[in-house]
Amino acid sequence: MWRMQTGLGTVFVSPDVIARIAGTEAQEVFGIIGMAARAPWIEGVGEWLGREPTKRGIEVWIEEGNIDLTIYVVVRYGTKISEVARNVQERVHYAIARSVGVAPRKIDVYVNGVRL
Amino acid sequence: MDARVLDGQELLAWLSAGSEYLKANKHLVDRLNVFPVPDGDTGTNMSLTLESGVRAAQEVGPDAAGAVAKAFSRGVLMGARGNSGVILSQLFRGFALHVEKAVTVDALSFAEALQAGVRTAYQAVLKPVEGTMLTVAREAAKNAVRSARAHKRGAHGDPFIVVLEAWLQAARSALERTPELLAVLKQAGVVDAGGYGLILIFEGLYRAARKAEGAAGADAGESRAWAEMSPKDSTDAAEHDFQAMAGMRPEDIRYGYCTEVIIALRPEAQSSFDLAAFRARMTRFGDSLLAIADDDLVKVHVHTENPGAVLAFAQEFGELKRIKIDNMREQLRNIRKRARDAAPAGEDAAQDVADEIPKAKQAIVAVASGSGFHRLFQSLGVSVIVEGGQTMNPSTEELLAAVRRAYAETVFLLPNNANIILAAKQAASLSESAVIVVPTDSIPSGIAAAIAFHPEAAPEDNVEKMKSAAQAVRTIQLTTAVRDTEHGGQFIKSGAWIAVSGGEIVAHGAALIDVARQALSRTVDGGASVVTAYWGEGADPSWREALRQAVETDHPDVEYEAHEGAQPIYPLILSVE
Structure with missing residues (x-):
């Protein structure tokens, strides 16, 4: 749970909510044509560490008040992958900062596939 | 039938013109940028993306239209910046793929290539957002193809001009609708920045086409109205x-x-x-x-x-x-x-001009209740009086506001009640002016402090004098007991007079004068020189003379003064100093 102290009390935001926002935004980024399953080589690591993986292609880690995200995507062949990935980061960063009220500390994007 | 075709050289000239025109107006696009991230760089990103394409196309030199388009497309891809840049790269990628093998391009294949670009672009996004550059490009390309086909069936004039005009016309009306499709645009009161940028590129193309055609005064500035737009910041x-x-x-x-x-x-x-x-x-x-x-x-x-x-x-x-x-x-x-x-002249909200008043060096803020005490403090030069006292403690906020109103570099704050000292200290810690709390626990000690204050003295000296003056005052407050109580082994009946000094009941009895005399005789010692009576609300006029005579009889060496405090709760407050 991500907590936000306001003058009137505490607001709790579930990682699921953050994942849903991130997923929705990432899918709308131009050049993204799919959300990937999490990378096989780190599959399950989240659980081992007691972190809560959520939503397809999105991992949200909340630690000490920081929001970290990992996003697994498939991009369209013929796009500039680095730029598309960066656009994912920027857009998700902005959307979460705007709707949740705090900017994620880190957004890692794994480009797991490219599709023709 | 006009058989005008576009060769590589001319295509490059057009694309350069589009790039130049966007570059010259990119700030207008930047200003509209609210989506997907309002970072105000859409125009700049698009412009840099296109420049990269132009450079790449220039490197291949004069060549077939298809080769130029391909080089341009690759350059745009490599130089894609931002979301809008990536979209542009796909529009041109589809365009280039469509004309890849062509040496020259006629108006219809030009239009069809634009539409191919749109298809390619739509394939590169999982969930296309409408109301963006994609919408503008799609609507415009559709109209361009339609008019190219119509032209081919037998219209006059330069088909490229016809196609580009059709493209621009549809693009403009699509751009106009973007706020209806994308709520964030509507909220900000703007059209889509990327869509506008795309139109600027095509206006550049159109100008180049018109110039090539030899038309004078080519003007594509129809969409300038959007340049006047700027997003409303609802959080501003x-x-x-x-x-x-x-x-x-x-x-x-x-x-x-x-x-x-x-x-x-x-x-x-x-x-x-x-x-x-x-x-x-x-x-x-x-x-x-x-x-x-x-x-x-x-x-x-x-x-x-x-x-x-x-x-x-x-x-x-x-x-x-x-x-x-x-x-x-x-x-x-x-x-x-x-x-x-x-507006016509003469209408002026006539308000007095508040002069820029310099801050006073020192001022006093005092807490008091009772119109008499208010006047008393005012007569002693206290700048601001905060209403409050035993049953009504002012908040830190109210004290701060009073300190601000005092408008001085150093403010002495007289809480005049033991229960208010803490709030006063809090206010002092929060204030931007230097605030010194003189911990006066009663109105008479506050009055003594106010009397000791000298506006010309140094603040440090004032603090010392005010504190010792406040401490030198002993206060006796007289009121009636609100309920039966026991004190020092004696019962005090509800309604009996009690005299309170230093938090203790020092005397009690049935008659006010007797209680006052008892209390004074316990308080007045060799060092006392003045006894002051402050009469409150509900004080009986006959008590005034009775008390004066009693004090003169009991303490012939002290001076007696009486004031109207008009304070609530305590019909009589006595100070001994």
């Missing part, structure tokens, strides 16, 4: 401030700088950050204070005379993320000027 507090400022004069603004800052709290400050305390401390800077916070960010809005002090204070808590300072007097002057220019 300064906007709302103006509503309240209507009819004011710039000189009337007490706090002239609308200051907004976002603080990224230092990690160690995050857990301990207390928004309420922060707000209270901010109040010393000015008014219209707004402070909101989450775990690590604090957004502050305040009207102040001293934005520098606000920033310095804010910086104590962490890094300053965004700073915005508006001079509201200047803004108001501009508004008034506009209003004057617009």
